Amino acid sequence: MSSTAAANKSSGPVLDWAAGHGPVTGALSATTGAFAVAATGAATAMPPGWALAVGAAGALGHTVIGLRVRNAGRTLATRAASWLVGAGWTTWAMTHGPLTWATLGSLATIGVGIGAAARSSALYEEAREEEAITAEQRQIAAELSAERRAIAAEWVDRIQRVCSINLRVLGVERWETGAGFSIDAELPPGGATWNKIAAESARLSADARLPHGCTATASPGIDQGRVIIDVTTVNVLEEERTYPTDYGPLSLLTGIPWGYRTNAASILAYLREQCALIVGPTGSGKTNMVHTILAGFARAEDVLTWVIDLNAGSAGLPWVLPALNGEIKAEDGKPVRPGVDWLAGTYDEAMTMLETAVRVAKQRKMGYQDVLAKANTDLLPIGRSIPQIMLVIDEGAEILASPDRSVRKLAEKILEVVRIARAMGIRTVLTALGATGSVLSNLMIRREAKVRVALTGGETEGMDLGKMFPGTRGLRVDQAPYKGAGFMGTPESSAALFKAWRILPNQIRDIIAATSDRHPRLDDISAKAAGPAYARRWDTERTAWMRDHNPGDDNTDARPSGAGSGLKLSALTDQEAGQVSPEDEMLRRFRAEIDAQFGTAPDPHSPAAETPPTMGGLNLSALRGEQDSPAQQEALALLLGAGREGTGASAIARALADARGTTRQTVVGWLKTWVKDGTAVRIGEGTKARYVHRRHAPES
Numbered sequence: 001m002s003s004t005a006a007a008n009k010s011s012g013p014v015l016d017w018a019a020g021h022g023p024v025t026g027a028l029s030a031t032t033g034a035f036a037v038a039a040t041g042a043a044t045a046m047p048p049g050w051a052l053a054v055g056a057a058g059a060l061g062h063t064v065i066g067l068r069v070r071n072a073g074r075t076l077a078t079r080a081a082s083w084l085v086g087a088g089w090t091t092w093a094m095t096h097g098p099l100t101w102a103t104l105g106s107l108a109t110i111g112v113g114i115g116a117a118a119r120s121s122a123l124y125e126e127a128r129e130e131e132a133i134t135a136e137q138r139q140i141a142a143e144l145s146a147e148r149r150a151i152a153a154e155w156v157d158r159i160q161r162v163c164s165i166n167l168r169v170l171g172v173e174r175w176e177t178g179a180g181f182s183i184d185a186e187l188p189p190g191g192a193t194w195n196k197i198a199a200e201s202a203r204l205s206a207d208a209r210l211p212h213g214c215t216a217t218a219s220p221g222i223d224q225g226r227v228i229i230d231v232t233t234v235n236v237l238e239e240e241r242t243y244p245t246d247y248g249p250l251s252l253l254t255g256i257p258w259g260y261r262t263n264a265a266s267i268l269a270y271l272r273e274q275c276a277l278i279v280g281p282t283g284s285g286k287t288n289m290v291h292t293i294l295a296g297f298a299r300a301e302d303v304l305t306w307v308i309d310l311n312a313g314s315a316g317l318p319w320v321l322p323a324l325n326g327e328i329k330a331e332d333g334k335p336v337r338p339g340v341d342w343l344a345g346t347y348d349e350a351m352t353m354l355e356t357a358v359r360v361a362k363q364r365k366m367g368y369q370d371v372l373a374k375a376n377t378d379l380l381p382i383g384r385s386i387p388q389i390m391l392v393i394d395e396g397a398e399i400l401a402s403p404d405r406s407v408r409k410l411a412e413k414i415l416e417v418v419r420i421a422r423a424m425g426i427r428t429v430l431t432a433l434g435a436t437g438s439v440l441s442n443l444m445i446r447r448e449a450k451v452r453v454a455l456t457g458g459e460t461e462g463m464d465l466g467k468m469f470p471g472t473r474g475l476r477v478d479q480a481p482y483k484g485a486g487f488m489g490t491p492e493s494s495a496a497l498f499k500a501w502r503i504l505p506n507q508i509r510d511i512i513a514a515t516s517d518r519h520p521r522l523d524d525i526s527a528k529a530a531g532p533a534y535a536r537r538w539d540t541e542r543t544a545w546m547r548d549h550n551p552g553d554d555n556t557d558a559r560p561s562g563a564g565s566g567l568k569l570s571a572l573t574d575q576e577a578g579q580v581s582p583e584d585e586m587l588r589r590f591r592a593e594i595d596a597q598f599g600t601a602p603d604p605h606s607p608a609a610e611t612p613p614t615m616g617g618l619n620l621s622a623l624r625g626e627q628d629s630p631a632q633q634e635a636l637a638l639l640l641g642a643g644r645e646g647t648g649a650s651a652i653a654r655a656l657a658d659a660r661g662t663t664r665q666t667v668v669g670w671l672k673t674w675v676k677d678g679t680a681v682r683i684g685e686g687t688k689a690r691y692v693h694r695r696h697a698p699e700s
């Protein structure tokens with residue numbers, strides 16, 4: 001660059017032949033330039049032949065550049081002529097003196113002439129360019145429509161050959177994802193239907209020599225005389241796609257994404273009224289799929305997820321342990337809530353959960369009569385204030401099919417939830433290793449669980465796609481020989497190939513952190529029905545199995561220093577480690593998290609808190625039970641704040657009525673529960689009866 005500049009400097013003024021000029025500036029520049037040369041040349045007695053030489057060089061220079069940028073011959077001629085005319089005038093003016101009327105007048109005329117010629121050549125150039133662009137577009141369009149015409153002709157021919165139906169193609173559209181195209185066609189008169197083509201999907205795919213995993217599927221068109229045929233040409237199921245990292249809020253009402261179709265579009269599960277059944281043999285990617293489902297529920301603002309996993313909790317634990325262990329913190333440094341609302345890993349806990357679900361459903365039916373009447377519906381309006389409970393039961397189909405008597409009791413409860421709770425916002429997602437025959441013979445499941453997934457992962461044994469997706473033909477297990485891939489059908493989207501996103505453990509942790517503040521709380525009416533069984537779901541003895549089953553934790557003894565991969569109790573001080581059992585510590589920590597969100601006082605049950613609290617914040621730890629309903633939490637705080645004097649149901653209800661709308665009857669229910677479980681003590685009888693928190697009760 002600098003060397004070019006230096007070279008230019010040494011060789012005098014630079015002539016930029018490519019410099020742009022419009023018709024006016026070009027003409028002005030030419031005439032003023034010519035006049036200046038003529039005036040200077042005359043004054044300095046320059047030989048007039050020089051002007052001609054400069055003009056010839058100018059004409060040559062512009063012609064070369066013009067050729068290089070592919071100007072039209074007409075433009076080249078105009079420019080060269082301008083230079084030559086200008087040079088001729090300069091030579092004449094230098095010989096006769098530039099300052100005469102004749103020379104000046106002729107110069108002005110030449111200027112106007114050059115301007116007009118330049119304008120006309122510019123217009124010509126523009127028109128030429130436009131014409132070239134249009135021709136190019138015409139060619140692209142012609143090629144495209146030739147391609148479309150070729151596709152149309154090929155498929156008309158194919159469908160005639162395979163299905164004996166003579167279609168008239170109305171349009172062919174290539175997908176933006178580049179993974180295939182859709183054909184919109186008219187069925188011939190005489191009663192041909194789209195199903196006939198749909199039924200021949202496999203034969204059509206084979207005839208078209210589509211790659212594995214690609215299909216030609218027919219679906220209804222805009223009316224019954226039309227058909228849409230979607231043809232995938234690129235196998236997106238073959239690649240591994242991780243769960244999209246946008247963990248933004250979702251709603252059950254607008255659908256939860258469970259994976260993607262062969263055209264790379266997401267597929268949504270609508271579960272307000274439907275239950276779901278997911279079948280996948282070992283190694284097909286079923287656990288991964290359950291995590292994808294739990295991720296969607298965690299992101300939803302109107303869902304509380306209850307998980308039953310009697311298989312060592314592998315489906316639920318990754319959603320609980322990182323939060324319980326304090327391994328992850330929210331952005332503001334606060335502890336996070338687990339990604340699921342309740343996890344049952346033992347038979348007893350599962351039974352407790354199912355019984356609670358039945359109670360909640362029944363209570364909702366009674367307690368929300370006014371809400372239903374006001375909304376003029378028999379479907380409970382689900383939202384953040386009344387969340388839907390999604391009961392995810394890993395290998396639930398095996399529970400349903402079990403001959404074991406005690407397991408049958410669980411099965412009966414599952415079926416009861418499925419049967420009674422649709423309107424009241426409790427739905428189930430059952431997974432199955434393969435016992436679909438016996439499960440699908442159950443009328444209740446057939447009727448209520450219409451969101452269905454069959455993960456094949458290349459497994460052909462025991463896969464009865466016909467039973468899973470009745471009425472859908474042309475699905476073959478070998479079309480999806482990849483882990484995490486299979487078929488999914490919902491009432492809104494007919495059964496077709498799909499793949500679940502791969503979700504990695506660090507994504508699960510990120511989702512727990514990102515959604516911690518988003519989870520709803522169980523509404524008061526449901527929380528009341530759920531009672532202590534729900535409120536104490538994270539109690540030590542009830543969560544002990546999580547520690548026992550923690551992967552890699554082969555020594556289930558207390559491990560206070562947090563060594564190894566078991567529950568990490570690293571937050572324990574040395575002193576506490578010596579005195580507190582790991583179970584109590586886990587409970588203490590979890591309560592501390594709740595306290596961190598709602599109060600400030602230490603847990604009186606931990607050794608460090610034997611001295612009375614010095615601060616007067618909410619102390620939910622003191623209540624030995626996580627109370628999820630905010631109204632209930634406030635009621636407990638009022639009880640605690642009432643000290644030795646105690647308080648009564650009316651006083652608590654009065655305090656809560658405005659902000660929470662809590663009735664006296666509800667408070668009476670809570671007080672009874674607290675007396676029963678030892679949280680509160682009832683003192684006095686009749687009108688003098690009052691309730692005192694056990695910390696302030698006379699005997700303590």
Ligand SMILES: Nc1ncnc2c1ncn2[C@@H]1O[C@H](COP(=O)(O)OP(=O)(O)OP(=O)(O)O)[C@@H](O)[C@H]1O
Nearest residue numbers: 240281282283284285286287288483484500501502
């Ligand atoms: N959607 C997916 N995309 C890509 N790979 C997947 C997907 N799902 C699962 N895999 C792969 O398959 C392996 C097995 O998945 P997963 O553990 O979910 O299967 P599973 O059916 O639950 O098997 P098991 O019953 O043995 O636990 C995973 O480790 C992963 O490598």
